Amino acid sequence: MTSAFTSFYRSLTRHKLFAALNIGGLALGIAVFLVLSLFVRFETGFDRWIPGADQLYVVQETYHMPGYPETPSPYTMGNELLQLRADYPQLQGARIAQMGATVRQGSSNTREAMAAVDPNFFALMRLPVVAGDPTRTLADPDGLVLTQRAATSYFGPKSPIGRSLTVIANGTTYTYRVGAVIADMRKDQSYTSELFVPLVASRFANEWFDHWGSTSLVTLLRFPDRAAARQFEGELARFAARRVFGDDIKKGQWEQSLRPLVDNHLYAASDRAVVTTLGAVGVLTLLIAIVNYINLATARAGLRAREVAVRKVLGGTRRSLIRQFMIEAMLTVALSALIGLALTEIALPLVNAAGGMSLHLTYVGTDSVLLLLVPLILLVGMIAGLYPAAVLAGFRPAAVLAAARAPGGGRAGARVRAGLVIVQFAVAIAFAIGTTVMLAQANHVRNADLGFRRDGLYVVRSLNSGSILPEQKRALLRTFAALPGVSHVTLAQNAPGDQSVTNFSSIYQPGMQGIRSPSLMDVRIGEGYFDTFGARLIAGRQLDPSRPSDDMAQHVKGSTPAFNTVINRTAVGLLGFASPQAAIGKQVDGNGMMTIIGVVDDLRFRGPREAIAGTFYRYDSRPLNDAFITIRYSGDPQKMADAVEASWKRIVPTEPFEGRTIEENLYKAYYEQDTRRGRLFTMGAVLAIAIGCIGLYGLAAFDTTRRIKEIGIRKALGASTRDVLQLLVGKFLRPVLFANLIAWPLAWVAMQRWLSTFDDRIGLSPAYFLLASAIAVLIAVATVIGQSWRVARAEPARALRYE
Known part of the structure; x- marks a missing residue:
């Protein structure tokens, strides 16, 4: 045991670069794993802490x-x-x-x-x-x-x-x-x-x-x-x-x-898939870190070959050597875990701010991180140390002591290291593709055509307390309309990001009940609704407050036998009409007899994951209950928010005010959770790629150092710096390029499933795969080029005198 500790200390102090890369890569991998395992525990632990839940x-x-x-x-x-x-x-x-x-x-x-x-x-x-x-x-x-x-x-x-x-x-x-x-x-x-x-x-x-x-x-x-x-x-x-x-x-x-x-909490399949994916990111990032350790440990095995040979000559057995190197691996992992734990503590406040959570490390009790960390150290130590220990313990003393240079594992060792590089970069490239697609989908959601103009819209959400009188609602509408910069104001049962009533009614054409009776959402609206949102009229006309047959309030009073309605584009297809124009003038029933007078384009007031519902709009001149006021304005958003709030407090001083821009409202209601989870995925993916690059840098440093004499001879025989660079960079680039063959199908399946949870989504273009792979290749080249450039530029005489 003392020998193992001494050997561990010497390996850290004598080979500082490799020790830093080994420990640093493992520490990053463990930190990512810990953070994402805490996230998975948080998401899957909803309500489970309640006794009898x-x-x-x-x-x-x-x-x-x-x-x-x-x-x-x-x-x-x-x-x-x-x-x-x-x-x-x-x-x-x-x-x-x-x-x-x-x-x-x-x-x-x-x-x-x-x-x-x-x-x-x-x-x-x-x-x-x-x-x-x-x-x-x-x-x-x-x-x-x-x-x-x-x-x-x-x-x-x-x-x-x-x-x-x-x-x-x-x-x-x-x-x-x-x-x-x-x-x-x-x-x-x-x-x-x-x-x-x-x-x-x-x-x-x-x-x-x-x-x-x-x-x-x-x-x-x-x-x-x-x-x-x-x-x-x-x-x-x-x-x-x-x-x-x-x-x-x-x-x-x-x-x-x-x-x-x-x-x-995770009843929706899309939510479960996201949590599972982030858990997989944590496990795969840790796997990349373990692969790094194995790669660097086996590459460095040759540096300790003479030590192993001498120990065997002095009576050391293969079993004792494996035990010693396994203990060294455990100590390395333990030190990495300690650093990873510190990194996790540092990162958690940032992760909580980015993800809107309350993740924290507990050191005592059933939720103690030590219950996860100790088995993790033992497991990772065994996985990461077993193969390098077997390689080291397998050296033959006579061959090693007789050789002019330390063995490097031969072709078999080189193939194993190349295979491990392929594995880690396949995972890293798959992460890069996933991040690229997620960012593209997020950008699409931010800029997609929602059927209305979302710039310059402000929604007042504090109207639903039930204690605001009809006269106060009318006064609010008049006051908001008179504010500088305001062009339109409306009162309705919905707004982008808000829906107070979700009544669905079975609507059918007279004489066709039971043949085609789709459910359409019933939305009551106030004056200027479609103008406020800039909705596109496809056919017919809008609801007109001056016409009694357009007003629900007039219908209730019994002055008209039926009332008029406007439907959206989706409702046209659900009701079986051949076109929007064909629906104009037709009567439908199911919530009272209605005549369709207009068709508007679909308004996506809800999230991108939800399909747009078939909707019929009914105008009601009475101040609606369970409603929202939406204001269209031009100018500074903050000044408008302050003016709206000040007007509210003058008219309804007893009710707290709540208002948001439409962008804020949509984000809070539908985009926030996806955005936060996307940030976690991106952070995990970036760190996974970084860990892979750490390992690649270590391998490049080791390989170029071993080939200094070979490069000197090549240059003495006429090879140019460019030729040497191509030789060195090409060796490490081949497995990275081959990793794409594994990464692309995996990423394609995963992203297809993820995008299928959105109703409004991008197409899965090959451009995302090419871009992500190009970025990964460039990062790999940049990682290797530093070491390769230094060796390729060296003078042949110095290279031939090396060692």
């Missing part, structure tokens, strides 16, 4: 109708749990309805996330309790459960238990009394809120609360195990046959199933 299931429903998204929705009708309990009395469950609320303290108003839950919610969702009894608190209609953050914010360091808080929800003011405090919400938690109040139907139920087909809240059920959950899942079809199917929902159009709470 594996027994909780979310009721989800899926529609099977033309035009309706097939994606399962984790929301149900408000009173479904009550009906389930009527049929299955032993069923355990609770509901959670998340909403926004305003907390009023004197003249201060703060917008908070609030959830209305059943009294037994915390008996199922067993979150850490700081003070009080949440279950007993929620049994009181005026009971309130707060998080520690909210309690400190509103009551300071004093105990909040028994104190009152004024809350405005859905336009009504309530006084709640604090009865319990729970720990702050964690980022790896699916359902979060700062305030929890009892789910009292008279306060929070609307006209759709008890209507099948509506989605008001989340219904949680608890079962003792997965077998019991699967058994009850079979009962849901029979329950639907008794309670659900009828005139509104027909059998075959709708079904319910159970989603494990612990699978809720």
